[in-house]
Amino acid sequence: MKITNNKNLNINVFSTREEMGLTAGREVESKIVELQKKKKEVRVIFAAAPSQNEMLDYLATSERIDWHNVVAFHMDEYIGLKEDSDKLFSIYLRQRLFDKVRPGHVNIIDTSADTDKEIERYTRLINSAPIDIVCLGIGENGHIAFNDPPVADFSDPLVMKMVNLEETCRIQQVNEGCFNTLHEVPLRALTLTIPVIFNASHLFCVVPGASKHDAVKNTVMGPVDTSCPGSILQNHPDCSFYFDSGSFGDINFNYV
Numbered sequence: 001m002k003i004t005n006n007k008n009l010n011i012n013v014f015s016t017r018e019e020m021g022l023t024a025g026r027e028v029e030s031k032i033v034e035l036q037k038k039k040k041e042v043r044v045i046f047a048a049a050p051s052q053n054e055m056l057d058y059l060a061t062s063e064r065i066d067w068h069n070v071v072a073f074h075m076d077e078y079i080g081l082k083e084d085s086d087k088l089f090s091i092y093l094r095q096r097l098f099d100k101v102r103p104g105h106v107n108i109i110d111t112s113a114d115t116d117k118e119i120e121r122y123t124r125l126i127n128s129a130p131i132d133i134v135c136l137g138i139g140e141n142g143h144i145a146f147n148d149p150p151v152a153d154f155s156d157p158l159v160m161k162m163v164n165l166e167e168t169c170r171i172q173q174v175n176e177g178c179f180n181t182l183h184e185v186p187l188r189a190l191t192l193t194i195p196v197i198f199n200a201s202h203l204f205c206v207v208p209g210a211s212k213h214d215a216v217k218n219t220v221m222g223p224v225d226t227s228c229p230g231s232i233l234q235n236h237p238d239c240s241f242y243f244d245s246g247s248f249g250d251i252n253f254n255y256v
Helices: 017-036 050-059 089-101 115-127 167-175 194-198 210-221 229-235
Strands: 002-004 010-014 042-046 070-074 076-079 105-107 133-136 160-164 188-192 202-207 239-244
Touching: 010 017, 017 042, 017 050, 017 133, 017 202, 017 239, 050 089, 050 202, 070 089, 076 089, 115 160, 115 188, 194 229, 202 210, 202 229, 210 229
Parallel strands: 010 239, 042 070, 042 133, 070 105, 133 202, 202 239
Antiparallel strands: 002 010, 076 188, 160 188
């Protein structure tokens, strides 16, 4: 079902996360195909998280997208893991999507490199042309990418920065099965900043699970404030939200 509120947000709620991810995948696919009729390249930033699984699985089977003309990025990466660790977001996205569809260009964040040089390199790549699409989620603490509340800046002058991960964020990684214990979760990461995500033309925000309910409520109903970084999405001109019954829960909007 579609839901509207006083900001006319494009909110879609589904009974299952499978239906949620499938619909989100189809709509991302349609937007890429639409843009490819107008542009030589479509530049897409992908999030890497279990919340994105169903959407990415759909995109991995798409025969409508001309993947050779897609320039792919990801939005964050842990610092301190081994280069071949299966916990790296880059490896997750390679296995889930990139190795299956072979985008024309895949731009991986390399946290094994010198941090300052990697930030400079990735900043140049992001800044080389506008970003068309961002596929993102929202964390239990309301973060988008790894912009946790303590480091979130809606006017951040940087494109990418190194951040310390809030404990709530790190606990989420354990709860979602990404790591076995809190001790294993890295303390730092590189992340694209909020303005990079917000300034993309089209946003597709996929958020399943009851553990995200409070973050979803604060994102779509709360004040626009860095205490819930996702709340900035209320102000985006083209952000589509996809929730399941767990994440949306009892939020009271008007049904349409």
